[in-house]
Amino acid sequence: MIVVTGATGNVGRALVDRLLAAGQPVRALTRDPRRAALPASADVVPFRADDPDALFGGATKLFLYAQACSAPLLEAARAHGVRHVVLLSSGVIQEGADETHPIHVMHATAERQIHDSGLAWTFLRPNAFATNALQWAPQIRAGDTVRGVYAGGLSAPIHEDDIAAVAERVLLDDGHEGAVHRLTGPEAISNADQVAAIGRALGRQLTFVETDPAEAAPELFPYVPPQMLERLMQSFAATVGVPPEITGTVEKVTGAPARTFARWAHDHTADFRTP
Numbered sequence: 183m184i185v186v187t188g189a190t191g192n193v194g195r196a197l198v199d200r201l202l203a204a205g206q207p208v209r210a211l212t213r214d215p216r217r218a219a220l221p222a223s224a225d226v227v228p229f230r231a232d233d234p235d236a237l238f239g240g241a242t243k244l245f246l247y248a249q250a251c252s253a254p255l256l257e258a259a260r261a262h263g264v265r266h267v268v269l270l271s272s273g274v275i276q277e278g279a280d281e282t283h284p285i286h287v288m289h290a291t292a293e294r295q296i297h298d299s300g301l302a303w304t305f306l307r308p309n310a311f312a313t314n315a316l317q318w319a320p321q322i323r324a325g326d327t328v329r330g331v332y333a334g335g336l337s338a339p340i341h342e343d344d345i346a347a348v349a350e351r352v353l354l355d356d357g358h359e360g361a362v363h364r365l366t367g368p369e370a371i372s373n374a375d376q377v378a379a380i381g382r383a384l385g386r387q388l389t390f391v392e393t394d395p396a397e398a399a400p401e402l403f404p405y406v407p408p409q410m411l412e413r414l415m416q417s418f419a420a421t422v423g424v425p426p427e428i429t430g431t432v433e434k435v436t437g438a439p440a441r442t443f444a445r446w447a448h449d450h451t452a453d454f455r456t457p
């Protein structure tokens with residue numbers, strides 16, 4: 183049995199589908215099973231941070247989101263026979279990183295707890311997700327102009343199903359214990375060009391209008407806590423005109439090349455169309 187936390191998330195949901203398709207028994211954890219809309223063939227179980235013993239009966243492997251990680255959870259996993267934990271960490275963890283950045287702190291804390299747990303581990307450290315482009319979906323559904331920050335900010339966005347494909351191989355194959363996999367998409371693209379690519383996938387011409395981050399950020403990123411917003415904007419500012427890291431790890435691990443942003447946009451046209 184493989185336990186998947188974040189099973190309703192972009193990556194976790196794709197991983198649940200892949201593991202079920204591969205004939206693996208999956209326990210999918212969510213804080214709200216009634217709203218989860220997970221496949222009937224998954225064992226959908228409420229995530230209980232205060233009662234981790236309820237989660238791991240019969241399990242041998244765990245796919246973990248940093249948000250769900252804690253020392254008691256890892257201890258319960260180990261006590262019930264889990265041997266290998268695969269963490270969805272972050273590419274922010276690297277040489278020379280700002281270790282006080284809240285995103286760094288969250289993922290580094292989870293990595294440390296896992297190191298200390300005595301479980302075998304694999305850390306997936308993806309950089310920017312292509313799903314970050316969903317920040318523009320409400321504007322694209324409403325019209326052809328997209329107000330955003332840092333038009334020239336560069337990234338190599340990764341398709342969520344490519345992260346899930348790597349996680350699937352790491353969970354099902356031998357030889358990934360103790361490995362750190364840095365994951366990116368196949369090519370650099372600017373924010374303005376991402377919006378243009380979404381337009382092409384929709385058959386529309388979209389225009390990116392750069393706005394002042396200090397003014398626009400609270401409205402554009404309503405789910406980001408105010409104390410993190412300024413740091414997030416600083417991280418985005420640092421990407422302007424700077425070529426991003428591009429790794430070949432998706433292809434190395436899965437045998438298939440990482441999908442382009444254009445492909446991601448094509449796969450997600452429904453998210454940008456008015457229902």
Ligand SMILES: NC(=O)c1ccc[n+]([C@@H]2O[C@H](COP(=O)([O-])OP(=O)(O)OC[C@H]3O[C@@H](n4cnc5c(N)ncnc54)[C@H](OP(=O)(O)O)[C@@H]3O)[C@@H](O)[C@H]2O)c1
Nearest residue numbers: 188189190191192193212213249250271272308309310311
């Ligand atoms: N966006 C990026 O560019 C980027 C880059 C590198 C790493 N990451 C990391 O990747 C993760 C986001 O992945 P995603 O896009 O697949 O996720 P997502 O779609 O935002 O969904 C978040 C998932 O995490 C679960 N979750 C949230 N808080 C939780 C908590 N306190 N306890 C247990 N479960 C919790 C949610 O489960 P429920 O069903 O219970 O709501 C949901 O399934 C984050 O850890 C993020 O830091 C993101």
